[in-house]
Structure formats: C-alpha cells, structure tokens
Amino acid sequence: MAKPYVFITMQIPNEIVSLLEKVAHVGMWEADIPCPRDKLLEEAAKADALFTMVVDRIDEEVLRTGQNLKLVANMAVGYDNIDLKTAKQLGIMVTNTPDVLSEATADLTFALLMATARRLVEASLALYEGKWTSWSPMYMAGQDVYGKTLGIVGMGRIGEAVARRAKGFDMEILYHNRHRKPDAEEKLGATYCSFEQLLQQADFVVSLAPLTPETRHLFGRREFELMKKTAIFINASRGPVVDEDALYHALKEKQIWAAGLDVFQQEPVPIDHPLLTLPNLVPLPHIGSASIPARMAMARLAAENIMLGLSGQKPKTLIDE
Numbered sequence: 214m215a216k217p218y219v220f221i222t223m224q225i226p227n228e229i230v231s232l233l234e235k236v237a238h239v240g241m242w243e244a245d246i247p248c249p250r251d252k253l254l255e256e257a258a259k260a261d262a263l264f265t266m267v268v269d270r271i272d273e274e275v276l277r278t279g280q281n282l283k284l285v286a287n288m289a290v291g292y293d294n295i296d297l298k299t300a301k302q303l304g305i306m307v308t309n310t311p312d313v314l315s316e317a318t319a320d321l322t323f324a325l326l327m328a329t330a331r332r333l334v335e336a337s338l339a340l341y342e343g344k345w346t347s348w349s350p351m352y353m354a355g356q357d358v359y360g361k362t363l364g365i366v367g368m369g370r371i372g373e374a375v376a377r378r379a380k381g382f383d384m385e386i387l388y389h390n391r392h393r394k395p396d397a398e399e400k401l402g403a404t405y406c407s408f409e410q411l412l413q414q415a416d417f418v419v420s421l422a423p424l425t426p427e428t429r430h431l432f433g434r435r436e437f438e439l440m441k442k443t444a445i446f447i448n449a450s451r452g453p454v455v456d457e458d459a460l461y462h463a464l465k466e467k468q469i470w471a472a473g474l475d476v477f478q479q480e481p482v483p484i485d486h487p488l489l490t491l492p493n494l495v496p497l498p499h500i501g502s503a504s505i506p507a508r509m510a511m512a513r514l515a516a517e518n519i520m521l522g523l524s525g526q527k528p529k530t531l532i533d534e
C-alpha cells in the first residue's frame with residue numbers, strides 16, 4: 214500500500230520529522246513564518262494529514278480542498294484556528310496537544326504575573342537606558358503577590374497548575390468556570406464565584422479561558438471597571454477574549470493598575486499598537502508553552518496522533534465535541 218502523505222506547516226525538529234517519515238511521505242514548510250495560504254491549499258489538496266500550528270487558519274476552504282484529508286493535528290492545546298464543525302461534517306479527525314504543556318504554560322503565566330506586579334521589564338529597561346540614578350524609597354515600587362487574591366477565569370488544566378503555584382505564595386484562590394470543579398476546590402482550596410464577584414475581589418485576574426463565541430471580548434469596559442484600582446490583569450489564553458480598546462482605556466486612565474499579555478487580537482501585535490505605549494503593560498510574544506521540553510512533547514504528541522490516526526487507530530488526544 215502506498216505511504217500516506219503528511220504536510221507540516223512550519224519547521225519542526227528533525228527528530229519529529231523522522232518519526233513521521235517511518236510511516237509517511239513528509240512535506241514541510243521549512244520556515245519559522247506561517248505557510249502562505251496558496252501553499253497550504255496546494256498541500257492540503259494532496260495530504261492525508263496536516264500537522265498544523267495556531268497560526269494556520271484551517272477553515273472550510275482548506276478542509277474541503279483536502280480530498281484525502283483524514284486528520285488535522287494541531288500542535289497546541291487551543292484549536293480556535295480550526296473549523297471543527299466542517300471537519301466533523303467531512304469526517305476529518307482533529308487533535309490537539311493538552312496536558313504536555315500545562316506546567317510550562319502555568320510557569321510562564323505566573324512569571325508574567327510576577328513580572329507585571331513588580332515591574333520587572335520597566336525596571337530592567339530603565340537600567341539599560343541609564344535612568345537608574347539612585348536607590349530611592351518608592352523607585353519602581355510595585356504590588357505584592359504573596360498573600361494576595363488570585364482570580365482564575367477558565368479553570369482547566371493550566372488554571373489548576375497556576376493555582377498550585379499560587380498556593381506556594383499563600384494566595385487566596387477564586388475561580389470562575391463554565392462548570393464548577395469540586396475536585397479543584399478540594400485539592401487546591403479554590404473557591405468558585407460568579408464572574409462579577411471574581412472581578413471585584415481579585416488582586417490578579419488571570420484569563421485562561423479558551424476562545425469561543427461566548428468568550429470573545431469577555432473582558433471589556435464593564436469588566437475592567439469592576440476590577441480594583443490596584444488590580445493586575447493577565448491574559449495567557451487568546452487575544453480576542455479581551456477588548457483591547459477597553460483595556461487600553463483602563464490602563465491609561467488607571468482604572469486598573471497594570472496588565473500582562475502573552476497574546477493579542479492580532480499576532481504579531483503591530484509595533485505601533487497603542488497598548489505598547491503604556492508603561493504599565495508587560496507584553497510577551499505568545500510564548501506560554503515555549504519551554505524546550507514542552508514544545509518537544511507537543512510536537513511528539515501531534516506526530517503520534519497522526520501515526521495512530523493514519524493507521525486506523527484512535528489518536529491519543531482526539532477532540533470530540
């Protein structure tokens with residue numbers, strides 16, 4: 214029987230490519246920038262499986278082009294870039310890479326929270342720019358983390374991993390989620406509360422909510438107004454869960470104290486974006502899961518899903534919605 218064809222939409226480590234080459238012919242867009250749309254369509258037309266990234270828009274056009282397409286393996290836990298409904302209609306399996314990135318993403322989320330609270334980037338830049346003239350009582354003074362109240366919006370696996378870290382900082386943990394999580398409440402001492410209560414009570418509001426039609430612009434003017442003046446907002450999920458104009462206004466007018474964003478509405482965020490002019494914003498270039506072990510594990514899991522799916526077995530992490 215002829216070997217199937219797998220197309221990888223971005224450069225991934227050779228070790229993972231070799232794994233796939235054992236069972237398939239493999240094509241790859243050998244660059245660290247997204248595969249151009251016409252190339253993606255051309256490859257989708259021939260592929261049995263696509264190995265995709267969060268930056269690829271796998272919409273109805275791509276899925277329908279794929280006459281032989283059996284599986285799309287997204288190298289991410291999020292899959293808002295894939296038209297799941299059409300994939301289901303066409304009988305195309307879609308997989309993601311949960312669990313293997315949870316701890317790394319929680320590390321980054323907590324690092325961003327701490328960097329924002331204690332103004333690490335602003336302080337370091339001031340030093341580089343020769344603006345550190347002397348120690349002084351309130352120079353670069355930030356907010357405390359230890360003992361404060363953390364509000365997690367979206368208590369999935371990453372949320373729980375963030376909460377575990379917060380326990381070490383003696384934080385009170387509030388959460389809001391589509392479903393209550395009695396397990397997390399018991400294990401982590403987390404308290405479920407309404408979205409509004411969380412916004413009003415938390416010192417740190419951390420968004421880990423996946424992007425869905427319900428969560429688009431979940432954080433807008435009203436939500437920032439409800440937060441404390443000393444609140445810090447962290448977004449490590451998806452840019453469009455935040456209304457960026459509303460966030461800009463809230464930061465500029467000091468309605469909230471600061472924000473840390475790992476994700477943006479448009480990525481890469483345009484360098485002249487108004488948010489980037491604010492000293493009380495810590496921006497990062499979508500690196501939540503970017504530890505070497507986590508990224509390797511994600512790539513390996515995506516490859517394993519392809520190998521299982523193409524050999525007629527159930528992929529390890531099939532999205533079943």
Ligand code: DGY
Pocket residue numbers: 267288289290291292314450500501502503
């Ligand atoms: C994910 O896995 O969804 C991340 O955003 C990509 O690193």
